[in-house]
Amino acid sequence: MTWLPDHLGEVLSLTVRHTYLAGVPLILGLLIALPLGWLARRYRGLYPILIIGTGLLYTIPSLALFIMLPLLLGTKILDPANVVIAMTIYTIALLVRTVADGLGSVPDAVNQSATAMGYRRGRRFLSVELPLAVPVISAGLRVAAVSNVSIVSVATLIGVQQLGSLFTDGFNRAFMEPIIVGVVACVLLALVFDGVILGATRLATPWQRAGKAPS
């Protein structure tokens, strides 16, 4: 175990890059999935199109997407933006359905009484529907976070550095230690993402932890 102490700085910087490449798309994807999920609920005709359409995006192999994006967007092949955009697409693919289902989990009586009390549509979405959809959306977000951390490592193949670089490095030199360090770092990073999402969810849903009626 001499490799890690010598390469600690390198591993840390790869971890930071990995966090960025997996985390930023998670936030962007969520922000885009929210209105799409809302549309899928609001207009019943759009539901199958949006759900199936975005679901299909997830089936595009990541390597193919990394290679195709520069051609489609005119970005440089080594530009990390390609990875960010690709990961955002995967996040959207996972989250549109989650958001739609989360909004669907809001009891009808609650929506009706919000409307009856004089909420306009936009405000109702932000202050009633969205907060109540948080538990469902959060569950989907946790899946997307783990998926992102894992898929990002493929970006090494198009030359974008992150923890995945340790796998190719170790593989090329038939040397196990960087590979093990890379895997452990990825798992730890996924756990950190999960913990952050769980913590944020707890903060956003104090009502979920309140006990039931005594009677």
Next chain:
Amino acid sequence: MIRFEAVSKHFPDGTKAVDGLTFRAPTGQITVLVGPSGCGKTTSLRMINRMIQPTSGRILIDGRDTSTMDETELRRGIGYVIQHAGLFPHRTIVANIATVPILLGWNKRKARARAFELLERVGLPASFAKRYPAQLSGGEQQRVGVARALAADPPVMLMDEPFSAVDPVVREQLQDEFLRLQGDLGKTIVFVTHDIDEAIKLGDQVAVLRTGGHLAQLADPAYLLAHPVDDFVADFVGKDRGYRALSFQASPHFALAQERTVPLGATPAQAAGAARGGWILVVDEGRRPLGWIEPDRLTGPIQPEMLARGGTVATVGGPLRNVLDAALSSPSRRGVVVDDQGVVLGTLRAHEVLAEIEDRARPELQDEAVPPAGGDRPDEESQQGEESQQGQSGRPNGGARRVDSAGSADSAQPSEESPA
């Protein structure tokens, strides 16, 4: 005042939920829409705050056509209460109650202060303020629902089966408190229920709807019980309508028989000395009735568990129904009448009540084709001022208080499962 003018609602699938409905809900009064499940009650109610748009016809509030008003503004001025309350699960009780004030742009402090005031008003402790709805029982949630609807002091309230989902005992409490509250507030209320007993208890006027959204009859409760307009209404108001109509007749100043009483702990000899017709009334230290006892069967001093508690107790000046029930339910056949503090005044026998009932006139049959309480008056638009007096109905005050839990005089029959 709310006016329906030939309002119809036909859903796209062809369902005629409401058909040519015309009636008015007078200012400061409770108008109950009652009818079997699916007869268009909810649809009618929701057309008032435009949650549902009428297919044809007009709805006016104080002379203004609601279709010309901004939807959201309209709704913020109308309190709305539904079955299961529909509270926001993610908001504390104060935040729930403060919803409309906040939407109206009140500052936070004022909205909160108002919420606390209402919490008290609906009979909930201030300690509930920070709880979430899931931490309250169904009946408590329903009270919060009423408080929330009242928060911005709207002149109009719409209530859709608000008490249907709670058990009969709690329902009766909520109904009584609702009437008390309305006595103070005098809101213009449209109240929907499928339970005719509830309709008759709460309504200043009752509109009976039949399937397809037709108005079968609109009248005040006493008139409805005395003169159902057709078989449908007669069946719907129920078989014991003669008895129930007595709820609307205040009892006169009956000459009560003096009743000797004994306290708990009295010996068999003391009880036997005071007994009349084999029974003696046992009271507490404040001379409030506890129950009847037969001294002949006593083997020792009177203990609470020896009492026959079947008899109901009527308050003086209350409805004839309660006095009659007190007499009918009493083991001694003597009905106990108490004053407002619950202190025994004396007793009365069923035949005395019946003699009084036979002397009473039933509500006159109105010969107009339109029902008395809510018929169309073409000139009413110019007379709205006249409608704005507080809606105190002729309901006699005071209900029968019970000596036991089994023999309530008021109708607390569990109603069938409410429709969704």
